Amino acid sequence: MWNKRWTLQSVSSLCFQLGELLQSGIPLREALLFLHGQKGPYQERFYKMVASIEQGENLSKTFSRETFPSMLISLVGMAEERGGLAETLTYCGRYYQEKLKYRQELFQTIAYPLFIMLFLVSAVILLFTVVVPRFQSLYSSMQITLPSVTLTFLEIIHFLKQYGIYFLAAVILLPVVMFLMYRWTTWLDHAPFLLLHIPGIRYLLRIQASKYIALQLGYLLEAGIPLLKSINIMRENIPWKFYLHTIEAVENQLLEGELLSEAMKKQPIFLDILSKMVSMGEQTGQLGKQLLSVGQALELEWRRVIYHSTRLIGPISLIIIGILVLIVVVTLFLPIFYLMENI
Structure with missing residues (x-):
């Protein structure tokens, strides 16, 4: 070995x-x-x-x-x-x-949002650890009576300084804990089916599942592997546990004599277009080609949705940064405005 x-x-x-x-x-x-x-x-x-x-x-x-x-x-x-x-x-x-290409494109897709999030976190840390303490020291030395809004803001900053490290550790450890729970427990196997009730995530999840099954099964059938054997190979090599239940259900229905299109139509995680294209493939005798065709179309749709979704992360992050800066400026300069009014 x-x-x-x-x-x-x-x-x-x-x-x-x-x-x-x-x-x-x-x-x-x-x-x-x-x-x-x-x-x-x-x-x-x-x-x-x-x-x-x-x-x-x-x-x-x-x-x-x-x-x-x-x-x-x-x-x-x-x-x-x-x-x-x-x-x-x-x-x-x-x-x-195709699998390698998908991984590379996925990395390129999430790289920019990750950079924006890193910039956002860095900006917040800079504001809370450098800018705010300097204003706090200035007001303390001038013995200025601070308004309640500024006092509340400074208390929040003080709380974050004391317990922020624990919050950050929790954010970092959460993916690790979720991964371990995924590996060692079974309740997360049903999580995607729960997510099917959330409109935006529902569409993304159904595209991903339909695309994956169509491309995988299409390649196997075009390689000359019989349908049931192809389903069996997919079941043994599927990388996500929560798809395993769906594959097993489809396999059982095929063994009972149902058509693949009917078996897929009963699974809520698949898009309707998948079962329709499978039905056309069954009628024409070109099931493998039809699966590859719909899989490639769903691949384009998946990329389009992910691209437009990630494009929103930049503007949203800038809006968040702007709101934070506005809050910091208003709460920190408010005592100066009060002081000028009393002169």
Whole structure:
């Protein structure tokens, strides 16, 4: 077992290159030797894979010795039994390429809002730790009677200085606690279904679920995997527990003889367009292509919604900063105004 994990980029590149070499008629061993001849961080590992093939092991067994995704290993194993290994590798390469692209775009999407939030927190800390204490010292030295509004504001600042660190620690620890609860408890498995009752989040959650299922199932079907086996592979490799219940419900309804479109229509987490497109695919015999088509359309819709949502974070943050500055200016300069009126 070799411990260094393959990245999504390296897995995608391996699948594409190996699939193209096999489609060109090059035997598996020679194809791996060709990849071994390319310089890179995985050169030695290609050599070990060649050694495994020479010892009589198949490709899925060889991949299992590596830290490849379990879904890739399952698909390769099925392709070795049914045929179409090159096509399966090509589809896997496309899938992991799309997955990597999604992660990169998601990071780019949240990077700007995170920067704005960091700026907002820094501005608040600067106001409360530098600006406000200087005014407080000034008024104390001048022995000015402070109005009730300013006194209340200064008491709040004093409270935040004493207990703000605990609040900040709670904010930092909250995601950690939620993650541990997600891993160790079952009640959070139903949280997304509770969120379906919140209008804005409901739409986002349904897009994400419909997009994920459509693309995953579409790639599997286009790779030649039967429907029930594709559902089984998804159930075994699904990354989110709260989707597992939905996949299991769809699988049970398929085993009872229902159509996939009818099974999906009964699940509230899926958009109506998904079941309609699946129904069209069932009628035309092109279910995989229809799923990929609707999945790509939902991917564009997801990006559009996320883009417009994150664009609002900047203006909202500036408004919050403006309100905080206004409150600080009014409460801190109010004693000076009172002093000038009494002169």
